[in-house]
Amino acid sequence: MSIIACSVDECERPVYVKKRQLCQSHYNRLTYAGTTSSSPAVPSCLHCGAANPPARSKGPAPSYCSAKCRRDAAYARTVSSGRYDLIAAKRRREIEARPPVLVACSWCSRDFERGRVDNAFCSTRCYNKHLDLNNPKRCSDDGCERGVRAKGLCAMHWRRKARADGREANPAWDEGRKANYHKRRAQKRGTQVEDLRPIDIYERDIWLCGLCVTPVDPDCAWPDPMSPSLDHILPLSKGGTHTYENVQLAHLTCNVSKGNRIAA
Numbered sequence: 001m002s003i004i005a006c007s008v009d010e011c012e013r014p015v016y017v018k019k020r021q022l023c024q025s026h027y028n029r030l031t032y033a034g035t036t037s038s039s040p041a042v043p044s045c046l047h048c049g050a051a052n053p054p055a056r057s058k059g060p061a062p063s064y065c066s067a068k069c070r071r072d073a074a075y076a077r078t079v080s081s082g083r084y085d086l087i088a089a090k091r092r093r094e095i096e097a098r099p100p101v102l103v104a105c106s107w108c109s110r111d112f113e114r115g116r117v118d119n120a121f122c123s124t125r126c127y128n129k130h131l132d133l134n135n136p137k138r139c140s141d142d143g144c145e146r147g148v149r150a151k152g153l154c155a156m157h158w159r160r161k162a163r164a165d166g167r168e169a170n171p172a173w174d175e176g177r178k179a180n181y182h183k184r185r186a187q188k189r190g191t192q193v194e195d196l197r198p199i200d201i202y203e204r205d206i207w208l209c210g211l212c213v214t215p216v217d218p219d220c221a222w223p224d225p226m227s228p229s230l231d232h233i234l235p236l237s238k239g240g241t242h243t244y245e246n247v248q249l250a251h252l253t254c255n256v257s258k259g260n261r262i263a264a
């Protein structure tokens with residue numbers, strides 16, 4: 001009885017798998033490395049195209065270069081197949097059908113509708129204040145009692161140092177920063193504060209300066225002297241409030257010239 005040799009060139013070992021006409025060594029190499037060559041080319045990642053690590057001695061050849069690529073590829077398949085939208089829609093229906101649960105915030109004691117079972121705070125602000133209070137380390141900057149974020153500094157002083165070193169860019173002076181700036185000024189003085197946006201006040205006053213009663217150009221931006229600014233009718237330093245009734249639109253130059261005086 002003649003022995004059938006392996007079909008690979010220059011291999012005289014007997015056939016191990018008749019269907020493949022391969023010996024045991026080449027069959028294992030084909031199974032685990034994907035090729036019968038002794039020095040196979042490294043396959044590329046199916047997701048990012050980068051070179052994969054060498055094939056393992058046991059198990060199939062890797063299809064992805066990292067676990068992240070494997071997760072990203074699985075997510076892409078889920079989105080492309082439409083399963084992601086179905087899962088998201090099912091999740092939304094479950095949330096809408098769930099009866100609302102009102103609990104008290106662990107920081108400010110205000111009642112809020114809890115979405116997650118383990119959510120104990122009504123907002124990110126309350127959660128950050130809780131973390132700051134329970135932080136055993138204090139900021140190393142003189143006169144600052146906030147909790148440490150990194151490098152022995154609190155979040156405010158760490159960000160200030162990062163901007164001074166050029167590691168972080170200054171945020172744009174947009175409507176959100178303007179509103180927070182005016183609100184913080186009023187909170188420091190302990191006066192009444194309302195959540196308001198300067199752009200809403202400008203549109204309410206139909207873009208007319210409350211001091212000189214002339215039009216204000218909406219396209220004029222700070223620091224132009226004729227740019228729009230928020231003026232407190234009764235200044236904060238004299239007991240004024242940060243409310244809709246006590247604010248008005250004014251040219252920047254008119255606002256600066258007025259200072260903390262009460263306009264006639």
